[in-house]
Amino acid sequence: MLMDQKLQASSTLARPLSKSVAPIKLKARSVSVFYGESQALFGIDLDIPKNQVTSLIGPSGCGKSTFLRCFNRMNDIIDGCQVSGNIHLDELDIYDKSIDVVHLRARVGMVFQKPNPFPKSIYDNVSYGPKIHGLASDKTEMDQIVQASLERAGLWKEVKDRLSSPGTGLSGGQQQRLCIARAIAVEPEVILMDEPCSALDPIATAKIEELMDELKNNFTIAIVTHSMQQAARVSQRTAFFHLGKLIEVGDTQQVFTTPKETRTQEYITGRFG
């Protein structure tokens, strides 16, 4: 459906949508998503700039999570879900038939709303990805990957003496940072976060937000959040979705101080939603 439209795709790509000067990591064009008969997304064009945090906001059911899941083809596993349009990760058309989805998901990692560590040790949670992708040749190298990932996720100091304890025994905030460590252990280029803090207390949330600010230096981050304050705090770009359509996208400061669209203004000021 989409991938045989290379010519059309390249002409679409020539159209600059974002004024931002940062290079574009993910480029979505005319992305529509159907769940069976019902259409969840309507022709979304959006650029996700490299080494920035882009937040997707909007009321429940607006399609923001559905859109986020298009970036690593998580919608593929939902029965009756169909995606049209195209998405490029750098130059790679991620919906091309030749794409290895497992490999794609190593490049585009994901962190979910509820921390979901494997029922394994802290060490195994982090080493699992590198192991299946063959990123470490021996135990020493794997130890280094595990330590580096936990350090980058800001968790190392808290768990270094109990790496063999189960990951599920950690607190909610620690579990979420463990999931982030697990995601970054395979050296992805993009991290997708679907409401990563909605189950966490303010302190754990602040730690994740601080972490995102650091991680963006090495990764590109897209986050779905219901907290407008969080979007304002962590992201450089904000995209507002409503009823399956992208209403407005812009620099976060602009969107939260002088939104261009009435619907954006009404949503972020708490007038509907």
Place this chain on the structure above:
Amino acid sequence: MTSEHIVRAFDEDLKRLDNIIAQMGGLAESQLADAIEAMVRRDSTLAERVIASDRRIDTLEQEVDDLAVKMLALRQPFAEDLRVVITALKTSGIVERIGDYAKNIAKRSVAISQTPPIGPTKTIARMGAQVQAMIKNVLDAYVARDAVKAELVRDSDSEVDLLHTSLFREILTYMMEDPRNISSCTHLLFVAKNIERIGDHATNIAENVHFLVHGNMPSEKRNKDDQSSYTIVKPGGAGE
């Protein structure tokens, strides 16, 4: 934006901010009118009343500060709501300052009433009426979120500046004519300057209204016609 917040108490707070600012503006306007009338009619009782009433504006400014801080902390406003709170904070400070100038005019009117009457008082009254209209119009524009009306106020300040410059020369001339005028004329100079400053403050509020409506400060530079800072009047009437 006409639609209401899901949390209704938020709308009430926003309305309350507008109401206090409007109330402050009304007070500042009448304080200025009374101060000038006290000067023209040489009415010390009225002047004393103006001096005492300034506290009411100060109290309202404190109310705006408290409410704005509360709203920032508790509601974390965004977009136009944020601009409403920020603009109210800035504007209440300006209106409070206008009140101070009016109070100062009232104080000087007491001193002026103890000296022989001189001519420029009437011109000052005219300038005062004009600035008073500016305060009224800019606060109407504020409450109505009318950036066009605010812009008109901003433009009208140049007339006040011109009036001030000519008053300045006139007062200097009176001083040269008779040194006995110096005491009252010095007070009149300050009164005129106070009124001119109030005009400037009204234009600042006009700029705030522009920010409130459009989210940015007006880009065009305002014409500044107050030349009094450069004015010299030489004895013998050869002004420069």
